[in-house]
Amino acid sequence: MLLRPRQKLFVERSARALDEHQNTLGVAPTGAGKTIMLSATTSEVIGGTQAKACVLAHRDELTDQNRTKFGRVAPLLTTSVVDSKTKSWDGQVTFAMVQTLARQANLDTMPIIDLLVIDEAHHAAADSYRRIIDRALHCNPMCRIYGVTATPNRGDRKGLRPIFSNVADQIRIGELVAAGHLVPPRTFVIDVGVQEDLAKVSCSGDDFDMAEVSRVMNTVPVNEAVIRHWQAKAGERQTVVFCSTVEHARGVTAAFESAGIRTIMVTGEMPDGERKAALADYADGKAQVVINVAVLTEGWDHPPTSCVVLLRPSSYKSTMIQMVGRGLRTVNPEEHPGVIKTDCIVLDFGTSSIMHGSLEQDIDLNGSEGNGEAPTKECPECGAVVPLGVTECPLCGHVWERAASDPGTPVTEFLMTEIDLLKRSSFRWCDLFGDDAALVASGFNAWGGVFFLNGRWYGVGGLARGTPHLLAIGDRTVCLAAADDWLNQNETDESAHKSRRWLNQPPTDKQLALLPVEFRQDLGLTRYQASALLAFRFNRQAIRTLVFDASTDTSARAA
Template sequence: MLLRPRQKDFVERSLVALKANGNALGIAPTGAGKTILFSEIIGQYITGTKAKTLVLAHRDELTEQNQTKFSWVNPSIATSVYNSKTKDWSGQVTFAMVQTLFASDNISSMPKIDLLVIDEAHHAAANSYRTVINHALALNPSCIIFGVTATPNRSDGKGLREVFSQVSDQISLGELIRSGHLVTPRTFVIDVGVKNQLSSVKKSGADFDMSAVDQIMNQRPINNAVVDQWLEKGESRQTVVFCSTVQHAEAVTEAFRNRNVLAETITGQLSSADRSNILDRYARGDVTVIVNVQVLTEGWDHPPTSCVVLLRPSSAKSTMIQMVGRGLRTVNSEQHPGVIKSDCIILDFGTSSILHGTLEQDVSLDGVETEGVALTMTCPECAAVVPLASQECPMCGYDFRTERDKDTPELVSSIEMMEINLLNRSSFEWVNLFSDHSAFISAGFDAWGGVFFYQGHWYSIGGKKGVNPKVLSVGKHINALAAADDWLNQNETEDAAHKTKAWLTEEPTEKQISILENHLKLDFSLTRYEASAHITFKLNKQKIIDIIAEQGTD
């Protein structure tokens, strides 16, 4: 497997920070490949040693998912699981559920840990995590601690400074959108006549007083207006709605149903079986709109979701980003055949975008390059070392614009205008097959990837030895390129990429020339690699046509 160039930077910077400081926090949002990243970091850190590693997560499903992906990245490293079903410390890397390990009769069984990795590390300030962390340090004061999270700032205001002294790297949502690994958000801030009332709601504990929000937002005319706006702008997309209270969610669900929209409510009051049943129906497409209260903010994804409705304000920007992130994932066309997703519509009735800045502003502020050396600065509030491009401190929330350009209006520009050409950032060379730029192919030794434009959409196709080509994604050019590039990364190696690029200056072989189309045989500037790409297309052309035609009829 080959990491994306940006993933390589993240791994290298995190390893440097760990060796220098003994701890580090890495920030990697939805779409960055968080589990792949920390798996690679662990693999590089412990390979060739007897170092014992513990990976903490807050749900049983995550411990098992993390173990599966880790073994994919590091097949030669022994693993084990310690959760409510299995209690096994035998692996060099153990994946544990924190609530299970936290219990006194369980934590006493924990062996000496050399590397402690915390998934969803914004939970690290919680008592259960601190108990495990402190126990690990008591057993081994030299224990290295690494955390990874998408949203480090907690809504309760508790900082992570007591656990982590440095942010090793921060991949922004903007980077992932511009590289095609997340879709573009289109945000609409909608005032239904209660903006001033919402702005006066006070905090109650870690967030705004949701009972007060309910009194303002949960009115029949407002709920009907929400459905009107969704019908106009949401385009009947699969949608997740975030409400303030259970009563609010039920009323909104009823408003959708009154307009013949298939909608369901999910709250913490439902049993896990009932929640699972509703989510399964949503995943099958039997439900169009799913309305929830604090259930789907974190740890849940259904990639075909392409509309998010915010009917509550968020005191923490991280909560807003988590909610919006439910709709930003790209779609794997093999898993979701016939689904075409090129963007995500955000309908914000709850003023979060006004309070925190629209998501477009958040992800496209300054275009700071993140490749090469990660320049850092020290937060004047909590003294954490953070990346120079940070808008706010990931540890304490300090706004750096107070020191730089907070009084300067930010320019809201189209994210599409800021797309970074993935062709120049791939580990592989992409060949433009036709003069109209409608088809590109990159060919490795064991696999190939291609993107093809047809009837307004870009189709990403992947193939490899012994396996029929398959569609990877359908949507915008940049998202299709990202999917094809990831396919190559998963099926080729660093060595293969290096050897492939050696062909860029070599002439085609006699055998290649004999296979090429006639018009290409006279192209004396053609390299061996370009010839390979054209031949790959020729040999798979009919399969590619059939795949695209089949996808278009689903």
């Protein structure tokens, strides 16, 4: 498979930082493809050598997911697993559960490791991780430590500086939105008469006193006002709500249910089986709203969710980004038929957006990707080397001051420019009929296309032999990103480079024989354009069926 251009840059910067510093942290949000980049970096560092690597994860499903994706990115490297059931170091890359490996008896069997990779690296300051890191460095002082995370700033203010001296790269949410890999958030800050009281709430430890927040927020008038604003702005959307305490969650749940909204509540106090069953009901559409208290902040995604309600403030911007991120994933129409998602409504009834600036204000889209080293600066508090655009140090939490925004400016739009995927893609996209309504790119094994019908775009992908798949519905950028990813997953460097000489050669006689007469008379037609046209012609009926069926389904739902 191929990496996106931005993923390639992330890997290059990570490998360069490991060479220079022997350790580094990479920061990338949901949707960036952290596991793909983690795998590619590992392959880049130890591929073609006898070096051994260990990839740490803190949950069984992450270990399995990482190993599966690693096999697609680096199929030539052998792998093994250390978890509660299996304890094998036979592979060149071993995927290990932290809870298992951190036990002394298992640590004693760990061989010399040349590269230790930490997924969800914001956990790396925990004692169990430190035992593994210390053991790896004790056995091999030259062992490189590589961490990847979406949210490096820990809630306990326990910095990552003792482990990582620098940040190799940081992909921002705005980049992924502009590239079509996430939907844009539309943020509304709503005062239901409590912001003055919320501003007076004291801190308990490092965060706000949530019991005080609950006393301010959990009243019948406030909860009823929340329901009214939600119904006005997002009443048709699947919604996740973040509350301050369990008692607050119960009050909000009761308010939604009183309004006739199908609602579930999940908390950390619930047994695992009960919580999973509740979330399954939400995923199946049996509930429209899920209320939670610090349970769904990390590691949970249901892509059709297109509204996030913040009923609690957060002293950490990283926590706010985590909560909002639950609603930014794009939707695969084959997994969720009839669901159209073009944005995410964020209703902030607290003070997080005011305190931290809206999510989008922290995004700098002015600079280009570049091809060299990332511009950096030094954190004045911990001395870490971090990317220039960072506003909060990923290693110690230091915040760089920025100019105060105008308090009268509404936080409702995501100001950004679309990234031109046609130029950035590794593939050459052909405008089939010159009207920008049907674009196709093809490789040796697969083809991808985006098609416009009745005000919406549809992304479709297929293999040389097989039934086409509907990949995305909605905005042009999202559909292009989905189709381009389809090609990346099914092609290699040999078929992707759009600058290859053969692409511009005249069509072959066989191609001309298969094309309609009007195309045979086009003296400017290239071999690659002919390939794209034939991919469309051979799959035209299947494409029409997919697009028209999806258009009919979504129109019926809208009605």
